[in-house]
Amino acid sequence: MKKLNYIALIMCTACLFTCSSDTNDNDGNDGGSGITFPDVTIIGEASDEVLQTDFTEVTDESETEVEFNLSTDLGLIPDYDYLNLDGDLISFFEVFPGVEVYQKNLFTQNFYVATDFCDMDFYEVELLATNSSDRIIIVTLEPNDQLNVRIFNPSTGDCIKIPAGVGFQGLCCISATVYNNSVYMAHRINNGDKRIARISLSTLQLEEEITFTQEAVATFRNNEMLVFLFDGNYNSYDPQSFDLISENGPFGTINYLNFSPGLFKSQFQGDKILIDYGYAQPSLIDKGPALLNLNSGELEEGSDGFLFTVSSGLADRYQTSIGIGPYAVDLSSGLIVVGFANYATSPPSGGVVYTNFNSDLNKIIQTSYVPNKVIIR
Structure with missing residues (x-):
């Protein structure tokens, strides 16, 4: 029997504590900066449990802190496969065997848990999962390289299987995201070409x-799908019809954009796009944020390794090497x-x-x- 745990409109009451920043070591913060600090949520792990901490009412001198134990509240275990913010x-x-969503x-603070849903065919292999605000999307693969997109409606329990193309090469080269009521899936096909498909959540x-x-x-911007190509060009397409709007470049985006797995979320500021910029390795820092000018192809911010300076400042404060991890940009x-991360403790x-x-x-x-995830609220 299929098991569906549906918990809606329930307030999480398992908050471990709420406190002011008096318990945090905030020495070194400059008071009176006049900066409006955004609220932040972090996700991390401790003692084989997944924890969430919210920091709200953040000022120079203080903040309100609330911690939740997601392992207790949702039954979540640390080795989950994907984390998505919508x-x-x-x-x-958690994907394969079977899909579980938390x-x-x-x-x-309402939550929903589904630990067994969608009657998969025995020969289907689950590849990845994502979600919209009201649907759960699972990409599966059949032995003949047939890709399927399964769309699950938690409100009705319906799970629709949609054939989404033949030809698949490598789990590292597949991704999916939701934009404007459509599921977009990108993957490399057997001849090495890259394919993007759109599945409507309406039809x-x-x-x-x-x-x-x-x-x-x-990625997507204001009803455009921007496609960055390996040769340094980028094209703009209508995200519904995939009709070409414009061709741009060439310039050096090849140096800045990670070409796997295929679809990414970003922010824009005029004609500048926020991207991940890889740092030279080996290093305590894997990557950092950067701003790419879409007109010139030049990095306007973030190419100077500024996170090394941040890490050095933290190391001076804590008198030990500090690892730089996830980030969020406003x-x-x-x-x-x-x-x-302070691994000296x-x-x-x-x-x-x-x-x-x-x-x-x-x-x-x-x-x-x-922290292994930082979210600006």
């Missing part, structure tokens, strides 16, 4: 597809919230630092565990 809804997925609204059908003869990544304010501790592209240490908040 609006206020954060979703954790969702929580960051503001209402529940494969509506459009487009193929590129080189590696490509795509382009409207220019603030970057960066998670960090036992168990390892961490925190977040509010900084910017100038490497200013505007505010530091310590945590008892290392």
